[in-house]
Amino acid sequence: MDPKTLPGSEKSYDYVSVAAANSAVQKHCKALPAVSIPLQDALHRVLAETVVASHPFPPFRASIKDGYAIRAADGPGIRKIIGNAWAGPACGFTVTTGTAAYITTGGALPEGADAVVGVEQTQLLEEGKKVLISVEIRPGAEIRPIGADIPQDEVVVEAGQRIGASDIGILATIGKKTVRVHQTPEVWVISTGNELKDETQVVASDFRDGQICDCNRPMLIAAARAEGANVTDGGIVTDSEAGLLQALRSAITGGADVIVTSGGVSMGDRDYVKPVFESLSSSFGGAVHFGRVLMKPGKPFTFATLHIPVQLHAPSMGGRTVLLFGLPGNPVSALVTSQLICLPALRTLSGLVSPMLRRVWVTTEQDLPMDPVRPEYHRARVQWDRSSGLGGSLLARSTGNQISSRLLSMKGADVLMEVPQGSGKIPKGSQVSALLINGLEHMEQLYTPEVPTPILPNGVPWTAGGMSTTVSSPSSAPAVVSALPEAVKVQCEAFAFSKLVQHLQLRTDVQNIDQMTLAGFCRNCLAKWYAAGAHAQGLDLPYDTACEMVYGMPYKSWKSQYQTPSTPEQLAQYEANKHLFAKHPESSKANLSVPLLSTTASTLPEAIKVQCEAFAFSKLVQHLQIRSDVQNMDQMILAGFCRNCLAKWYAAGARAQGLDLPYDLACEQVYGMPYKNWKSQYQTPSTPEKMAKYEANKQYFAKHDEAVDSSLVAISARVVSVPSTGAVNAAAGLGLHSDVCSSNAGLADTTPKVASLPSPAVSLGSRVPLRASILTVSDRASAGAYPDLSGPEVVRCLHNFNESQGQPWNLSILTMKVVPDELETIQEILAEWASPSHQCNVVITTGGTGFSRRDVTPEATQPLLQRTAHGVMTMVQQECSKVEPMAALSRGVAGVCNQTFMVNLPGRPKAVQESLMVLMPMLTRIVQDIND
Numbered sequence: 048m049d050p051k052t053l054p055g056s057e058k059s060y061d062y063v064s065v066a067a068a069n070s071a072v073q074k075h076c077k078a079l080p081a082v083s084i085p086l087q088d089a090l091h092r093v094l095a096e097t098v099v100a101s102h103p104f105p106p107f108r109a110s111i112k113d114g115y116a117i118r119a120a121d122g123p124g125i126r127k128i129i130g131n132a133w134a135g136p137a138c139g140f141t142v143t144t145g146t147a148a149y150i151t152t153g154g155a156l157p158e159g160a161d162a163v164v165g166v167e168q169t170q171l172l173e174e175g176k177k178v179l180i181s182v183e184i185r186p187g188a189e190i191r192p193i194g195a196d197i198p199q200d201e202v203v204v205e206a207g208q209r210i211g212a213s214d215i216g217i218l219a220t221i222g223k224k225t226v227r228v229h230q231t232p233e234v235w236v237i238s239t240g241n242e243l244k245d246e247t248q249v250v251a252s253d254f255r256d257g258q259i260c261d262c263n264r265p266m267l268i269a270a271a272r273a274e275g276a277n278v279t280d281g282g283i284v285t286d287s288e289a290g291l292l293q294a295l296r297s298a299i300t301g302g303a304d305v306i307v308t309s310g311g312v313s314m315g316d317r318d319y320v321k322p323v324f325e326s327l328s329s330s331f332g333g334a335v336h337f338g339r340v341l342m343k344p345g346k347p348f349t350f351a352t353l354h355i356p357v358q359l360h361a362p363s364m365g366g367r368t369v370l371l372f373g374l375p376g377n378p379v380s381a382l383v384t385s386q387l388i389c390l391p392a393l394r395t396l397s398g399l400v401s402p403m404l405r406r407v408w409v410t411t412e413q414d415l416p417m418d419p420v421r422p423e424y425h426r427a428r429v430q431w432d433r434s435s436g437l438g439g440s441l442l443a444r445s446t447g448n449q450i451s452s453r454l455l456s457m458k459g460a461d462v463l464m465e466v467p468q469g470s471g472k473i474p475k476g477s478q479v480s481a482l483l484i485n486g487l488e489h490m491e492q493l494y495t496p497e498v499p500t501p502i503l504p505n506g507v508p509w510t511a512g513g514m515s516t517t518v519s520s521p522s523s524a525p526a527v528v529s530a531l532p533e534a535v536k537v538q539c540e541a542f543a544f545s546k547l548v549q550h551l552q553l554r555t556d557v558q559n560i561d562q563m564t565l566a567g568f569c570r571n572c573l574a575k576w577y578a579a580g581a582h583a584q585g586l587d588l589p590y591d592t593a594c595e596m597v598y599g600m601p602y603k604s605w606k607s608q609y610q611t612p613s614t615p616e617q618l619a620q621y622e623a624n625k626h627l628f629a630k631h632p633e634s635s636k637a638n639l640s641v642p643l644l645s646t647t648a649s650t651l652p653e654a655i656k657v658q659c660e661a662f663a664f665s666k667l668v669q670h671l672q673i674r675s676d677v678q679n680m681d682q683m684i685l686a687g688f689c690r691n692c693l694a695k696w697y698a699a700g701a702r703a704q705g706l707d708l709p710y711d712l713a714c715e716q717v718y719g720m721p722y723k724n725w726k727s728q729y730q731t732p733s734t735p736e737k738m739a740k741y742e743a744n745k746q747y748f749a750k751h752d753e754a755v756d757s758s759l760v761a762i763s764a765r766v767v768s769v770p771s772t773g774a775v776n777a778a779a780g781l782g783l784h785s786d787v788c789s790s791n792a793g794l795a796d797t798t799p800k801v802a803s804l805p806s807p808a809v810s811l812g813s814r815v816p817l818r819a820s821i822l823t824v825s826d827r828a829s830a831g832a833y834p835d836l837s838g839p840e841v842v843r844c845l846h847n848f849n850e851s852q853g854q855p856w857n858l859s860i861l862t863m864k865v866v867p868d869e870l871e872t873i874q875e876i877l878a879e880w881a882s883p884s885h886q887c888n889v890v891i892t893t894g895g896t897g898f899s900r901r902d903v904t905p906e907a908t909q910p911l912l913q914r915t916a917h918g919v920m921t922m923v924q925q926e927c928s929k930v931e932p933m934a935a936l937s938r939g940v941a942g943v944c945n946q947t948f949m950v951n952l953p954g955r956p957k958a959v960q961e962s963l964m965v966l967m968p969m970l971t972r973i974v975q976d977i978n979d
């Protein structure tokens with residue numbers, strides 16, 4: 048018979064995208080019921096309860112040291128030892144004035160004692176009857192107060208998370224004996240094909256007779272077991288309808304929640320899986336949901352559900368849904384579809400709240416061919432390439448020939464690179480999105496760090512790693528960033544930071560408040576970052592000293608000489624922008640593994656200074672990467688430098704080390720992407736007024752040291768001492784300006800004017816938990832034609848805004864999905880997210896709000912809204928219209944469905960950002976009021 052005419056052939060099914068396939072599958076997955084099990088059996092199970100600490104830990108005041116429990120007020124001197132407070136049962140005596148008790152680490156502090164002194168600071172006298180305390184001890188020293196590690200009522204583990212070793216430890220700490228976990232799914236795995244032999248029974252002659260070993264079954268069993276499923280081996284069935292039907296029926300009566308078959312699902316005349324799924328689902332009142340997926344490999348993947356009525360075969364197993372997955376026979380196709388679709392389904396059944404594969408960005412090491420019809424999941428290994436981008440990036444190496452029979456293409460693969468459908472190739476060096484398929488256990492670091500975590504043992508200067516060994520030739524060797532050793536990068540960053548500081552020391556006319564308002568950082572931020580860099584190296588550098596490094600004089604002298612009083616307008620703008628300001632890593636102390644040594648700038652060894660400067664530069668760059676709304680043009684006009692100046696200084700730093708670092712690559716270090724990408728994504732056209740200002744200010748612009756002295760001496764000549772007057776005039780003589788900040792001149796300026804946006808409508812200190820789910824609506828993003836940038840932009844904005852709060856929200860992102868512009872699909876997801884079981888109180892959609900025929904997000908949302916919030920949308924549109932004349936063309940709606948606030952945002956990442964700036968300050972209030 049002609050396969051085309053076969054009922055149940057792949058051809059009789061329409062293509063669905065992977066995203067649509069996953070959302071169809073997930074719709075039929077529900078976490079299995081909960082059971083209680085002993086804690087020691089709970090590893091890798093998924094919690095069905097959120098656990099709070101029933102009592103504090105430590106439950107008593109505990110000693111941090113082996114030493115003596117004392118009364119701090121007694122001061123240094125001799126104490127009578129009155130007994131032992133070993134870790135274990137409480138000692139029962141009281142430490143009084145003039146006495147001490149020996150105590151061990153973890154011992155409960157005796158009554159009366161309020162501090163511990165380590166044995167190192169004591170000396171035993173009179174054969175151990177007395178002890179000499181040689182130092183001043185403050186009350187509370189070396190004591191962990193009650194609840195210091197785990198406060199009572201703290202949430203220690205959350206429902207929907209997989210239990211790891213640390214969770215077991217935490218739960219044991221609080222005395223939890225049993226935990227509620229979800230049942231594990233029952234999975235049956237069956238192979239189909241006359242050519243297949245069980246590997247335990249194969250003999251050499253089989254291979255000459257057209258037989259091969261069945262690899263799919265053991266592989267898919269292993270994959271499901273690795274997810275914690277309870278797997279039954281359903282064996283091999285020959286290519287016959289009756290045989291397959293029989294095997295599936297056994298699995299159903301055997302209690303399967305999920306049945307996975309492989310092979311026989313395409314267009315051959317013996318491909319019986321689709322017809323058998325069809326006939327089974329029609330007799331069980333289920334359905335075959337799709338039979339062709341737009342993906343390579345994995346096209347014929349088929350999904351069906353069966354509704355098993357109560358009392359069929361085994362009464363205890365009735366009334367349940369069975370998921371049938373028909374995987375393609377080609378082994379790679381089977382494994383890839385399993386990872387992309389089946390395993391997430393198993394995770395949801397197991398109770399995990401976040402079941403999908405995690406997406407990262409990787410840089411391709413090779414050209415990637417594109418398939419003209421299907422998006423491809425190209426397998427690759429990754430390595431951490433410290434030398435690319437800020438802080439490094441994942442470099443992906445293809446596993447070679449991607450034909451779907453070649454299982455070696457899965458060997459060692461860490462990611463599935465998402466190569467969109469298209470013609471030609473994606474050139475090597477491109478950034479592509481990729482899904483993580485393992486824990487990166489194959490990953491190697493491309494460069495072993497040449498600069499170890501610096502430690503200052505006993506004040507011996509630590510030497511900066513390997514400059515002279517790695518950069519041997521002073522001649523201008525061509526350099527690529529990927530080849531820059533860590534130590535050279537540190538020097539470049541330190542150099543660029545010094546140049547920036549030097550520039551700002553000359554430009555005393557530039558006010559901190561203006562820099563804060565415009566760009567969210569000022570000289571004091573540089574000083575804080577500098578001090579944080581010192582902290583990271585185990586040094587307690589006072590903030591005042593760090594300021595001196597930046598200002599070239601004590602901050603108070605600078606203030607009195609150069610700081611001009613702020614106008615009320617400046618102050619108002621400053622206040623309104625506070626949430627966008629740089630966050631200072633003040634708490635970096637907490638991460639230290641070495642004790643802080645106090646120091647002053649004069650005792651800072653040169654190598655440490657370099658590290659501090661490099662650290663501060665990285666923080667600045669990081670800040671500017673997040674603040675993509677800050678335009679180079681505005682920075683130039685205001686302060687005479689911009690990102691490109693930082694890049695030029697960076698390149699000059701490389702030149703000073705004998706390396707010819709192309710300017711483009713230096714830009715990439717600063718922008719975190721090629722400059723032209725940044726321009727097209729974030730640079731907005733300048734107004735004629737701005738251009739005029741730019742021209743008028745040129746004489747104040749930074750000089751870029753085109754012909755920087757190649758000697759490294761230049762690097763150490765970093766902080767100039769500035770004459771107290773005439774500094775601006777000095778700067779005026781510097782001449783050169785950045786020529787790359789003002790392209791696309793002449794059009795209307797659409798930079799988001801965050802300064803004009805309203806300040807928060809309510810106090811944000813209430814810590815209303817915000818549990819948000821984000822739906823990206825886009826035909827093309829859901830088909831994989833391009834990566835979804837808008838959903839991640841929503842998350843980025845929420846997190847950034849949250850981080851900028853004095854008291855951050857309790858913010859969690861519950862779910863993110865990308866769907867095509869299909870009214871029903873959108874509505875189904877929104878309805879599900881607004882249902883009480885989803886526990887989300889904010890749903891943000893992005894995309895599909897315009898006027899084109901496919902834009903239906905508002906139509907999908909409106910019928911769900913029991914109460915609409917016109918005012919919110921009007922406000923968002925009004926404010927956004929000030930910066931984007933087309934903002935009114937978004938037809939988004941907002942309102943309340945059940946206990947959930949829903950809002951439609953436009954699809955472009957920039958529009959998402961602009962809208963959220965207005966919306967975010969109102970969100971907590973809305974959520975709070977809904978819940979009141």
Ligand SMILES: Nc1nc2c(c(=O)[nH]1)N[C@H]1C(S)=C(S)[C@@H](COP(=O)(O)OP(=O)(O)OC[C@H]3O[C@@H](n4cnc5c(N)ncnc54)[C@H](O)[C@@H]3O)O[C@H]1N2
Binds near residue numbers: 238259314380
């Ligand atoms: N005329 C067309 N032929 C095929 C098309 C098509 O569009 N037009 N699609 C191809 C694609 S894409 C795939 S993927 C495969 C899927 O085929 P089936 O799912 O029907 O699988 P089989 O034909 O049974 O086997 C394919 C291949 O895989 C080997 N295999 C199967 N099971 C196992 C196993 N358990 N262990 C090891 N190897 C297995 C089998 O021997 C075949 O070589 O169809 C293409 N054909």
Ligand code: MOO
Binds near residue numbers: 344346380
């Ligand atoms: O879809 Mo098939 O899985 O390309 O090999």
